[in-house]
Amino acid sequence: MSQPDNAVIRTKDLTKIFKDFWGRPRVKAVDNLTLEITKGEVFGLLGPNGSGKSTTLKMLLGLLFPTGGKIAILGKPVSNVAIKQRIGFLPEESYLYGYLTAQETLEFYGKLFDIPAKERKKRTDKLLDMVGLGRVGQRPVREFSKGMTRRLGLAQALINDPDLIFLDEPTSGLDPIGTRQIKDLIIELKNNGKTILLCSHLLADVEDVCDRIAILYGGKIKVCGKVGDLLKKHDALYVNLPQLKQSTIDAIKKIISDSENNAKITVEHPTDRLENFFLKIVQQAVDDKEETSGADVIRQDKSSAQSKADKPADPQINKEIIKKLLNKKD
Amino acid sequence: MKSIAAIANKTLLKAMHDKFFIGVILFFLVVLPSLPVVLYGDGTTEGHLKLYISYSMHFVIFFLSLLTIFMGCASINEELEKKQMFTVITKPVHRWQVVCGHWLGVTLISGLLLIAAGSINYAGVLYILSQHKDTITEEEKTVIEENLLTARAVVTPEQPDTRELIEKELKNYRKEHPDEDIDYDQVVKQIKQNLFYSMYCVPQRHEKLFKFTGLNKVTADTLNIRFKYYSSSKPGDATITARWIFGDPEKVYPVRLLSEKTPEVYHTIKIPASVIDTEGNLSIKFINYDEEYLTVIFPEQNGIEVMYRTHTFTINFLKGYLLIFFQLIVLSALGVMFSSFLSFPVAVIMTLFVYAIGSQAVSVLQILGSVSDSSFTLIELRKEEPLTFFTVAQKILGAFIRLFPQFDKINPVSYLTDGRAIDSKLIAWGLGVLVLLKGACILALGSIIFQKKEIAKVII
Ligand SMILES: Nc1ncnc2c1ncn2[C@@H]1O[C@H](COP(=O)(O)OP(=O)(O)OP(=O)(O)O)[C@@H](O)[C@H]1O
Ligand SMILES: [Mg+2]
Numbered sequence: 001m002s003q004p005d006n007a008v009i010r011t012k013d014l015t016k017i018f019k020d021f022w023g024r025p026r027v028k029a030v031d032n033l034t035l036e037i038t039k040g041e042v043f044g045l046l047g048p049n050g051s052g053k054s055t056t057l058k059m060l061l062g063l064l065f066p067t068g069g070k071i072a073i074l075g076k077p078v079s080n081v082a083i084k085q086r087i088g089f090l091p092e093e094s095y096l097y098g099y100l101t102a103q104e105t106l107e108f109y110g111k112l113f114d115i116p117a118k119e120r121k122k123r124t125d126k127l128l129d130m131v132g133l134g135r136v137g138q139r140p141v142r143e144f145s146k147g148m149t150r151r152l153g154l155a156q157a158l159i160n161d162p163d164l165i166f167l168d169e170p171t172s173g174l175d176p177i178g179t180r181q182i183k184d185l186i187i188e189l190k191n192n193g194k195t196i197l198l199c200s201h202l203l204a205d206v207e208d209v210c211d212r213i214a215i216l217y218g219g220k221i222k223v224c225g226k227v228g229d230l231l232k233k234h235d236a237l238y239v240n241l242p243q244l245k246q247s248t249i250d251a252i253k254k255i256i257s258d259s260e261n262n263a264k265i266t267v268e269h270p271t272d273r274l275e276n277f278f279l280k281i282v283q284q285a286v287d288d289k290e291e292t293s294g295a296d297v298i299r300q301d302k303s304s305a306q307s308k309a310d311k312p313a314d315p316q317i318n319k320e321i322i323k324k325l326l327n328k329k330d
Numbered sequence: 331m332k333s334i335a336a337i338a339n340k341t342l343l344k345a346m347h348d349k350f351f352i353g354v355i356l357f358f359l360v361v362l363p364s365l366p367v368v369l370y371g372d373g374t375t376e377g378h379l380k381l382y383i384s385y386s387m388h389f390v391i392f393f394l395s396l397l398t399i400f401m402g403c404a405s406i407n408e409e410l411e412k413k414q415m416f417t418v419i420t421k422p423v424h425r426w427q428v429v430c431g432h433w434l435g436v437t438l439i440s441g442l443l444l445i446a447a448g449s450i451n452y453a454g455v456l457y458i459l460s461q462h463k464d465t466i467t468e469e470e471k472t473v474i475e476e477n478l479l480t481a482r483a484v485v486t487p488e489q490p491d492t493r494e495l496i497e498k499e500l501k502n503y504r505k506e507h508p509d510e511d512i513d514y515d516q517v518v519k520q521i522k523q524n525l526f527y528s529m530y531c532v533p534q535r536h537e538k539l540f541k542f543t544g545l546n547k548v549t550a551d552t553l554n555i556r557f558k559y560y561s562s563s564k565p566g567d568a569t570i571t572a573r574w575i576f577g578d579p580e581k582v583y584p585v586r587l588l589s590e591k592t593p594e595v596y597h598t599i600k601i602p603a604s605v606i607d608t609e610g611n612l613s614i615k616f617i618n619y620d621e622e623y624l625t626v627i628f629p630e631q632n633g634i635e636v637m638y639r640t641h642t643f644t645i646n647f648l649k650g651y652l653l654i655f656f657q658l659i660v661l662s663a664l665g666v667m668f669s670s671f672l673s674f675p676v677a678v679i680m681t682l683f684v685y686a687i688g689s690q691a692v693s694v695l696q697i698l699g700s701v702s703d704s705s706f707t708l709i710e711l712r713k714e715e716p717l718t719f720f721t722v723a724q725k726i727l728g729a730f731i732r733l734f735p736q737f738d739k740i741n742p743v744s745y746l747t748d749g750r751a752i753d754s755k756l757i758a759w760g761l762g763v764l765v766l767l768k769g770a771c772i773l774a775l776g777s778i779i780f781q782k783k784e785i786a787k788v789i790i
Binding site: 097160 | 414
């Protein structure tokens with residue numbers, strides 16, 4: 001822990017084993033996780049269902065006690081209550097109080113931060129506006145839709161203007177506009193020097209906002225690094241262009257194929273790229289017969305439908321589809 | 331502090347939005363005001379009042395205790411189950427503050443309900459009085475004012491340490507009969523008998539002096555002397571004639587009376603408070619003046635007592651409700667403590683268990699003999715008892731029960747139905763021992779348990 005200023009989150013060999021009633025180890029949810037997240041970074045934690053993302057977050061927040069390993073948050077142990085003053089957290093589901101109104105909810109959390117009444121009122125109104133709940137502030141949360149609850153959960157996480165923000169699947173249940181807004185918000189927060197640790201399944205979103213990512217499988221980090229570095233393919237080029245007319249695209253294709261000796265060209269949206277990378281990492285882990293207590297993301301049998309190859313998000317995906325997607329040569 | 335208040339406030343909001351809770355409260359607030367109409371007693375004003383006060387207060391205590399237990403037992407665990415605790419614990423809040431916040435919230439709700447219940451209860455007393463306004467006799471009115479709607483302190487005469495006396499007598503006996511092989515039990519029995527006779531029996535033409543102390547604070551003008559005695563044989567004229575001298579003639583101007591009262595029932599004599607001397611002492615001389623040859627026997631305890639008015643019924647009533655509040659404070663602490671690591675049904679069972687034992691604690695301790703009792707029949711001499719399994723178990727059980735909050739000690743109902751003053755010592759005991767010591771210990775225990783709790787773990 002030499003540079004507490006730089007490393008906002010530091011874990012060393014963090015392990016969590018869930019035991020059953022008799023104390024017998026049952027699930028190894030997080031396995032020797034060593035991680036360092038520096039100030040101002042947006043860090044994405046990826047992984048299939050049950051790979052230990054939420055468990056990691058919960059340990060970093062003191063909601064679960066590690067079975068082994070060390071954690072330092074803002075240079076202090078998790079049990080330090082004072083550091084919570086600078087932390088914001090949005091859990092995997094927004095577990096809010098149904099009987100409180102949106103306004104009362106933020107008021108309540110504001111009080112927990114000992115924010116003076118005037119300031120609290122100001123921030124409450126501002127945050128409600130920001131997450132688009134300005135007009136429903138007086139309605140009880142139990143009447144809210146999932147997305148509305150999610151938005152309020154996010155507002156709750158920002159009530160103290162935190163320096164370090166934990167977001168567990170922030171965009172789940174949100175409409176596309178909401179998703180967009182949250183992404184913009186994350187980028188804005190980052191520009192204000194905040195550190196964000198984010199779990200998400202929406203790889204496109206992660207790719208858009210994260211500086212670095214780690215992919216978990218069975219509680220272990222499979223890969224960790226800068227998004228750009230990880231995704232850089234040296235045998236291909238990527239040109240970022242606005243939406244083009246079909247004729248322009250055809251023209252470009254022609255130019256390239258003429259001058260580059262019939263080089264293979266694909267035109268696709270950039271969002272597909274992390275998706276491919278993610279699937280590759282997970283597939284690797286499955287191929288290596290790594291242990292996981294989480295869900296079987298990729299079915300091992302090859303008999304299932306291959307016709308859905310163009311839909312990578314389909315849970316029925318199998319090895320063949322992945323191979324196709326990754327354009328593997330073998 | 332603000333976080334405790336915020337959590338408490340949230341508990342209040344939760345209760346206000348809970349339909350079941352509101353329904354139960356409405357039921358309570360409908361039943362309670364109907365009690366003065368429903369309960370009628372024996373038709374007399376006193377009977378009506380007594381029945382109402384006793385019944386309604388028992389109802390309030392029982393109902394609000396249960397409600398407090400339920401609220402307490404559904405506090406922390408509910409937030410753990412619904413995972414709302416995730417967003418609370420990740421704020422700069424100490425876990426003990428969460429425990430205290432829930433406790434404060436439940437206690438506040440109970441307190442508010444108790445204020446409502448007390449107001450209704452008191453209005454009920456006034457209502458009953460107004461109902462009987464036209465039919466009540468002057469005599470009945472004074473009886474009620476002096477015995478029921480009042481707060482009287484009760485002073486019992488000084489009692490010598492009987493155990494010591496017996497031990498002294500036994501020592502004397504040993505000295506006088508050094509060579510004899512003493513039949514221990516037989517001698518003690520004899521000594522007890524003699525002592526009892528000299529202390530409580532008054533043969534014909536004999537007298538007995540009762541000494542009362544600590545009456546300095548009497549402000550009332552009159553004292554009520556309440557007594558009961560037995561007769562060695564049934565008196566022919568059904569009554570026993572006795573002469574009384576109230577006050578030490580050397581210090582005050584005494585009051586002399588001749589009474590003819592039946593044995594075996596309580597009687598009250600009213601005398602002026604001027605018979606108390608300047609040091610707050612009062613001696614009462616009783617002379618068996620009956621024509622027949624019989625012995626008057628005073629019961630060991632409560633044979634004679636001096637009663638005087640200390641404050642009004644209203645104040646006593648308020649004190650009584652304060653005692654109930656103490657109980658609710660401790661029950662809510664218990665409920666919240668158990669809710670920090672048990673599911674609702676289990677927490678309720680545990681709290682009810684403590685509540686049940688606590689409501690019997692004083693009587694159980696008396697049965698176990700760990701409370702000193704001046705009753706002759708119960709006195710055992712301090713001989714070196716061998717430690718048997720039974721005595722050890724008894725001691726452990728006694729110590730265990732002492733840990734429980736002794737709710738029966740602060741039950742105010744009998745005080746109010748007997749017009750007995752709830753003295754400040756009892757209030758101080760309730761506040762000091764029950765609330766500040768045991769209540770705080772319970773909350774501290776809850777905080778320690780909750781501190782060790784993994785919030786995100788599924789509760790069993
Ligand atoms: N309280 C718990 N008790 C027992 N096992 C648990 C508990 N919480 C999580 N687990 C197990 O730990 C593993 C990791 O769970 P975790 O919630 O961290 O996954 P995740 O990566 O967040 O998944 P998802 O993408 O579905 O949110 C899973 O196998 C899960 O069953
Ligand atoms: Mg999760």
